[in-house]
Every structure is written in structure tokens, then in C-alpha cells.
Amino acid sequence: MKRILATRLLSSLLVLWLVVTLTFVALHVAPGDPASTILDPRASQDQIELLREHYGFNDGLLSQYGTWISNCIRGDLGLSFLYQRSAANVIGSHLSATILLGGFATLLGTLSGLGLGLLAAVKRGRRTDLVIRLVGLVLYATPTFWLGLMLALLFAGGVWNWLPSAGMLSPLTAPGASPWHPAQWIDLLRHLLLPGSVLAAPLAVQISRHVRFGLEAQLELDYVTAGRSMGLSERRLLILALRNSIGPLVQVLGVWMPVLVSGAVVIEQVFSWPGLGAVAVNAISGRDYPLVLALTLLTATCVVLANLTADLVHACLDPRVRAAKEAQ
Amino acid sequence: MTDARSGYEGHRAIGASASSYVAAGILLVWALVAAGAPLFQPSQQQQALLRATDSNSISLLAPLAHGHLVPLVGRTERYTFVQSDRADGSHKQRAVSQHRFWLGTDRIGNDVAVSIARGARTSLVVGLFAALLASTVGVAVGAIAGLASPLLDAALMRLVDAMLAFPLLLLVLMLDLLFDPGLLALVLILSSAQWMGVARVVRAEMLRLRNAPFVVAARAVGARGIPLFLRHLLPNALQPILLSSLLLVGDSILLESAVSFLGFGTASELESWGRLVDAGRGFLTDAWWISAFPGLAIVMVVTALNLLGDARISAPLRRRMLWTGSARRS
Numbered sequence: 001m002k003r004i005l006a007t008r009l010l011s012s013l014l015v016l017w018l019v020v021t022l023t024f025v026a027l028h029v030a031p032g033d034p035a036s037t038i039l040d041p042r043a044s045q046d047q048i049e050l051l052r053e054h055y056g057f058n059d060g061l062l063s064q065y066g067t068w069i070s071n072c073i074r075g076d077l078g079l080s081f082l083y084q085r086s087a088a089n090v091i092g093s094h095l096s097a098t099i100l101l102g103g104f105a106t107l108l109g110t111l112s113g114l115g116l117g118l119l120a121a122v123k124r125g126r127r128t129d130l131v132i133r134l135v136g137l138v139l140y141a142t143p144t145f146w147l148g149l150m151l152a153l154l155f156a157g158g159v160w161n162w163l164p165s166a167g168m169l170s171p172l173t174a175p176g177a178s179p180w181h182p183a184q185w186i187d188l189l190r191h192l193l194l195p196g197s198v199l200a201a202p203l204a205v206q207i208s209r210h211v212r213f214g215l216e217a218q219l220e221l222d223y224v225t226a227g228r229s230m231g232l233s234e235r236r237l238l239i240l241a242l243r244n245s246i247g248p249l250v251q252v253l254g255v256w257m258p259v260l261v262s263g264a265v266v267i268e269q270v271f272s273w274p275g276l277g278a279v280a281v282n283a284i285s286g287r288d289y290p291l292v293l294a295l296t297l298l299t300a301t302c303v304v305l306a307n308l309t310a311d312l313v314h315a316c317l318d319p320r321v322r323a324a325k326e327a328q
Numbered sequence: 329m330t331d332a333r334s335g336y337e338g339h340r341a342i343g344a345s346a347s348s349y350v351a352a353g354i355l356l357v358w359a360l361v362a363a364g365a366p367l368f369q370p371s372q373q374q375q376a377l378l379r380a381t382d383s384n385s386i387s388l389l390a391p392l393a394h395g396h397l398v399p400l401v402g403r404t405e406r407y408t409f410v411q412s413d414r415a416d417g418s419h420k421q422r423a424v425s426q427h428r429f430w431l432g433t434d435r436i437g438n439d440v441a442v443s444i445a446r447g448a449r450t451s452l453v454v455g456l457f458a459a460l461l462a463s464t465v466g467v468a469v470g471a472i473a474g475l476a477s478p479l480l481d482a483a484l485m486r487l488v489d490a491m492l493a494f495p496l497l498l499l500v501l502m503l504d505l506l507f508d509p510g511l512l513a514l515v516l517i518l519s520s521a522q523w524m525g526v527a528r529v530v531r532a533e534m535l536r537l538r539n540a541p542f543v544v545a546a547r548a549v550g551a552r553g554i555p556l557f558l559r560h561l562l563p564n565a566l567q568p569i570l571l572s573s574l575l576l577v578g579d580s581i582l583l584e585s586a587v588s589f590l591g592f593g594t595a596s597e598l599e600s601w602g603r604l605v606d607a608g609r610g611f612l613t614d615a616w617w618i619s620a621f622p623g624l625a626i627v628m629v630v631t632a633l634n635l636l637g638d639a640r641i642s643a644p645l646r647r648r649m650l651w652t653g654s655a656r657r658s
Contacts (some may be wrong), residue, residue: 018490023502030505143582145589146623147607149612159419167549214425261495261650266586277383280592284501292502300493 008311012304019300020293024068027289028061034287038081057083065218066264068293075295078290082282087294090279095166098268100188102260104196111205115203117211122238124216133212144263148198148270150192155194164191166272195271200265214245247318254310257303305308358629361653368441415440432617434607440617444625445603450600454511454584458518459576463524465523468570470530472555475538485531488524496521497586504592511598514587518580526572533565540564571637578633585626601626 035051043051046245056067056180071078077087120132139147152158154291156165168191169184218224218241268277283291315322404586431440473484491499499521511618537543538561546560562569581601588602601622 011489014486015489015493018486019493022490023494026506032505048356084519114389135635137464138631140579141582141634142604142627143585143589143605145586145602145617146626148617149605151622153612153616158616177376183495185355254508258495262497262586265495265497266590269590280498281501283507284498285592296498296502297496301489303493303495 002075004315005312008308012228012308015298015304016300019071019270020066020297023293023296024289025066027287027292028064030287032079032287033057034289055110063130072293072297077294080283080288080291082286082288082291087291090277091298093292094274095277097273098264098277101115101192101195101199101268101273101275102264104192105199105254105260105263106203106253108165108196110207112200113204113207113250114211117208117215118238120208120212121219123217124212128143129212132208136208139201140202140205144198144202145266145270147201148195148267151194151198152270163192163194167191168274185215195267199267202259202263203256206248207258210248210252211242211245212247215241218242218245246316250310250314250317257306258299261269261299267320303316343369347635347638354628354632355636356624357565358448358452358632361445362452365369365445365449368439368445406562411445431621434604434615440604440621443599444601444622446599447604447622448625450511450598451581452629454468454514454518454600455577455581457515458522459573459582461515461519462576462580463526463569463573464525466526466572467530467562468529469523471534471561472541473527474531474534477555477559481531483601484527488527491521491524494521496583497525500583500587501590504587510596514584515600517581517587521578522579524585525575529568529572530565533568534561537561537564557581574633574637578630578637581626581630581633 025304033048033050034055035057039051056064059067068078079085079174080090083090105123116132116136118165120129123129152165155159169187215238219237220283223281224237226242227240228234231238264273264275264281265277267273268275279291282288285296428443429439431444433439434443469484470490473481473488496504500517503517503520507517542558543556544554551560585602585605586598588598589601589606590608591603604622605619608615608620608622611618
């Protein structure tokens with residue numbers, strides 16, 4: 001187990017290095033000059049030259065890369081051109097909103113996926129099952145941004161005016177009120193509901209499908225028949241089968257991280273959520289190298305950690321997997 | 329079903345079932361719409377509508393709603409285009425034609441239905457070719473990783489891991505900076521962001537088949553290298569490859585629409601479904617149809633594509649594809 005962990009950690013570090021290096025190369029090979037996005041368009045050639053000198057754009061690519069890597073290892077992610085603050089600071093001030101949204105979506109998606117998957121498995125072959133599968137198939141083919149717009153149209157103004165369609169907190173309740181007041185929580189929850197459920201939809205679909213098909217496969221196995229003949233209740237059998245089919249679910253959650261980030265980028269634009277998605281889009285289109293690098297480093301770390309955790313949890317849950325990994 | 333024999337079923341990858349026929353029918357209709365899009369050039373009615381604001385000779389009997397320069401025309405009313413005869417000074421009006429915009433018009437008077445037909449060209453072509461190119465690259469990389477030396481395998485797989493560690497959309501937006509705008513650039517960007525799933529599938533299949541008896545036999549009679557791969561290995565791995573490529577078409581259409589929606593460089597000049605949805609964003613409560621119908625087109629096409637793939641994904645194969653990480657979405 002320790003050996004697996006050590007090799008996995010090592011290869012994760014290698015992957016992180018590759019991610020950062022690929023990003024660095026892509027950003028610097030791309031045409032366009034950050035100096036022109038930082039400065040006023042009327043800036044003279046001398047001013048541009050001065051700025052290029054100041055930020056080190058005139059150094060060789062390799063030396064810029066060396067500087068960035070060595071600073072990064074010391075924990076300095078550089079200065080964002082666009083925000084004129086340290087990249088870490090920019091990320092820090094937007095991170096909590098994105099984590100809140102992502103956490104809410106993950107929780108909602110997992111719970112509703114589990115529930116719907118169980119329901120479909122219990123009613124397999126009947127109308128409920130068919131409806132759940134069909135809705136899942138259509139939801140899986142729905143662009144998140146469009147789903148967001150349509151839900152906003154339905155619930156936030158167009159048809160019914162039940163929920164807010166933009167931002168994280170209502171401007172009127174924000175100042176003055178204590179942040180721990182229940183009204184604040186309800187307000188936050190109301191803002192979370194639309195973007196959160198749009199973001200949760202693909203996860204719920206994936207999880208419900210895995211639960212449904214996994215359970216179906218398990219329920220046909222001999223041990224279930226044996227259990228039934230021994231007089232175990234259907235509920236008990238379902239719990240047994242669920243435990244044996246839950247392994248792949250952990251894997252789904254492992255590959256969920258990059259999907260979540262991509263979805264958040266779009267959804268935060270649609271619902272004006274003050275998170276990292278908008279920052280990422282601005283940073284890339286503004287060629288804000290330090291901020292883009294910091295963002296990719298952050299997201300890649302999350303992805304790698306999620307995969308690593310999923311593998312470990314899967315190995316802990318399922319002794320067969322553990323044995324297979326140790327044999328490798 | 330196909331569960332028991334799904335391992336070696338390359339040649340019958342896409343077969344018959346009711347839902348497959350429905351899905352194929354939907355796709356065929358959309359392909360025809362895309363191919364016939366040039367026939368739906370803006371009609372005389374729309375040109376009349378466009379000129380309505382600056383010409384006295386042609387006017388439109390429709391309420392100038394919502395204070396836009398040109399009316400957002402609703403969907404179900406019948407509009408009569410009239411011409412007033414100025415020659416004799418009598419201001420007598422005669423009807424030129426009648427038209428009903430079933431899907432409404434956008435804010436500059438374009439028929440949304442026509443825009444969708446034209447957008448279908450971009451979305452379908454980009455989806456198809458991006459998937460094709462990504463699959464080709466994926467097959468090549470996967471085959472090299474699965475069959476060549478372990479060192480090369482490890483190197484290629486770390487590259488795949490690294491590319492997969494980028495959130496797909498951020499990767500695409502970043503690649504977007506590298507290219508000049510255009511259709512070809514969009515295909516290149518989408519395929520270079522999506523080949524990794526197929527590569528993993530192919531590698532896993534190669535590892536599975538590498539020491540299968542028929543491959544050993546083929547080697548024994550002297551088959552080597554690319555011919556061995558093309559004649560013996562590839563046909564037996566075809567089902568999962570075709571399925572992941574098929575799903576990639578839908579993925580690419582979704583991804584393209586997201587990039588277009590965000591208005592990024594390469595996409596911003598092309599008329600596609602994502603851009604149409606974006607165009608209606610500001611008028612959602614006034615004219616929901618501008619955004620709603622192009623999005624519905626995306627849902628229809630991608631559902632049909634997934635249905636086509638879904639009908640043939642057996643449980644073991646689904647598990648295999650999940651393990652190799654090809655089950656991710658944007």
C-alpha cells in the first residue's frame with residue numbers, strides 16, 4: 001500500500017510539472033502581447049518597451065520559465081497583470097464562492113443521483129425507470145449554459161419570479177446584517193439553487209446511471225438469489241448489492257473534478273457568480289500569464305488529488321482492487 | 329443483449345434497435361437541413377423587414393415592440409408585408425406577401441429558423457471533423473503506447489494524464505489563443521483537447537489483445553508492426569473505439585457551443601448554435617425564442633448521437649470505458 005502511494009504521488013508531481021510546462025509553452029507561443037492588454041492603447045512604443053523590460057518579457061523563454069518555476073517552488077505565484085495584485089491574492093478572494101458552488105453541486109448531484117438510481121433500479125423495466133433514463137439521456141446532452149438560461153427564464157423572471165438569477169447575495173441584505181443570521185443563509189441558498197442544480201445535473205445523471213446499471217448487474221448474481229432463498233428481505237439484498245456496486249461511483253467522483261471546473265466557468269458567467277470562472281476567462285483572454293499559470297496549477301492539483309483520493313478510497317472499499325494494485 | 333460477446337464484436341458495432349433508428353432518423357434530418365441551409369437565404373420578407381426602418385416604400389404592419397430598432401417579431405402571429413404606392417400620391421397600400429415566423433425573429437429581423445439551419449452547418453461539421461481527427465490521433469497514440477516499449481508508454485500516458493488534468497474548457501480556451509480564427513482552427517483546437525480518451529481506450533484494448541492467441545499466431549507467421557496492427561489488432565478493438573468516437577461527436581458539438589457562447593476568438597466569427605444562444609441572452613424575457621430554439625437543436629442532435637452510442641454500449645464495455653476515463657464531459 002505504501003509503495004503504491006509513493007509511486008502515485010511521484011507520478012502526480014510529474015503530471016503537475018507537465019501541466020504547468022505545457023501551459024507556459026502554450027501561453028508564450030501564442031501570438032499577442034500582454035503589454036498591449038495592460039497598457040492603454042495609446043501608449044507609446046517606449047512605454048511598451050519599458051513595461052516589457054519591467055515584467056521580463058524580453059528575457060529568453062527559458063530564463064522566464066526558470067524564474068517562474070523557482071518562484072513557484074518558493075510559493076510566489078507572481079503578480080497578476082490584469083488585477084495588479086498577486087495571483088494568489090486574486091485566486092484567494094474568489095475561491096470561496098467557487099468552492100461553495102462546486103461543493104453544493106457535488107452534494108446535490110451525488111444525493112439526487114443516488115436516489116434516482118436506486119429508484120430506477122428498484123423499478124427497473126417499468127415506466128419510472130424509463131422516464132428517469134430518458135430524462136437523464138436528454139439532460140446529458142444539454143449544454144450547461146443553455147440549461148442555465150432556460151431555468152433562469154422559467155424561475156427567475158420570465159415565467160415565475162421565485163429565485164434570483166444573478167450574484168451570490170442580495171445587495172439589500174448584504175451590508176449591516178450579521179453574516180450568521182438565518183436570513184443570510186436562506187438568501188445564499190436561494191442564490192445557489194439555480195446555478196447549483198444546473199452544475200449538478202451531469203453528475204446526477206452519471207451517478208444514477210451507474211447505480212442503476214450496477215445494481216441491475218449485481219441483483220442477477222448468484223449471491224442475491226442465495227440470499228433471497230435464505231429469506232433475506234429485498235431491502236437487505238438491495239443494501240448488499242449496493243455496497244458491491246458502489247466502487248465505480250468513487251471513480252465517477254474522481255473524474256468529476258475537471259468537469260465541475262469546466263461547468264463552473266460557464267455557469268458563473270450565466271449567473272454572474274463571483275467565483276473563479278469569470279477570473280479564468282478574463283485571465284486567458286487578457287493573456288495574464290501569471291494568473292493563468294496559477295489557475296492551471298490550482299485546478300490540476302485538485303484534479304490530481306481527486307483522482308488519487310478516488311483510487312485510494314476505491315482500494316480501501318474493495319479488497320479485489322487493492323490486491324490487483326499491489327500485484328502490479 | 330451483447331454482453332457476453334461484446335469483447336470481439338467489432339464489425340457489428342452499430343446495429344439495429346428502435347431507438348437507434350429514431351436517432352439515426354433525427355441525425356439524417358439535421359444533416360439534410362445543414363446541407364440545404366444555403367437554400368434558406370434570408371427571404372424577401374426579411375429583407376423587407378430589415379429595410380422597414382429606413383424606407384418609406386415598404387413598411388411592416390407589425391407593432392414596433394420593446395423599443396428595438398427593428399421589431400422582435402413574435403412567433404405565432406401572421407405578418408403581412410405591405411407596399412404603399414407612392415406614385416399616385418394616394419398612399420394606397422397593397423399586401424405583398426404574408427409570412428409567419430414559426431420560430432420568431434432575432435433583434436435585427438433574421439428568421440431564427442434560418443439562422444438555426446445555417447448554424448447547423450458549423451456545429452455539425454465541426455463536431456464531425458473534430459471527433460474524426462481526435463479519434464485518429466487517439467488511435468495512433470494509444471497504439472504506440474500499448475504496443476511499443478514500456479518507457480515510451482509511460483511517457484505518453486503521463487502526457488495523457490497531464491492533458492486530462494486540465495479542465496476541458498480551460499484547455500480549449502487556452503488553445504484558442506494559438507490559432508487564427510476560422511473553421512479549421514476550431515476543429516484543430518477541439519480535437520487537440522479531446523484525443524486523450526480514445527488514446528486510453530485504444531491502449532487498454534491493445535494491452536488486452538496483445539497476447540491473445542490469434543495475435544501470437546499472427547506474429548508467429550511473421551506479421552509485424554503496422555500491418556499487424558491494422559489487420560489483426562485494430563478490427564478487434566473497433567467497437568469501443570467507434571463508440572468513443574461517436575460520443576466524441578456529441579462532446580465536440582457541446583464543447584463548440586460552450587466556446588462560442590463564451591465568445592472566444594476562433595468561434596466568434598462563425599454562425600453556430602452556441603453563438604445564437606449567446607445572441608439571445610440579453611432578450612431572454614422579451615424574446616425567449618432567440619436563445620431557446622438553437623439550444624433545443626443542440627439537445628436534439630447530441631441526444632440522438634448519445635442514443636446511437638448508448639444503444640450499443642454493453643455493461644462490461646461501459647465499465648471499461650469509465651475506467652479509461654473516456655466518460656468525461658464538458
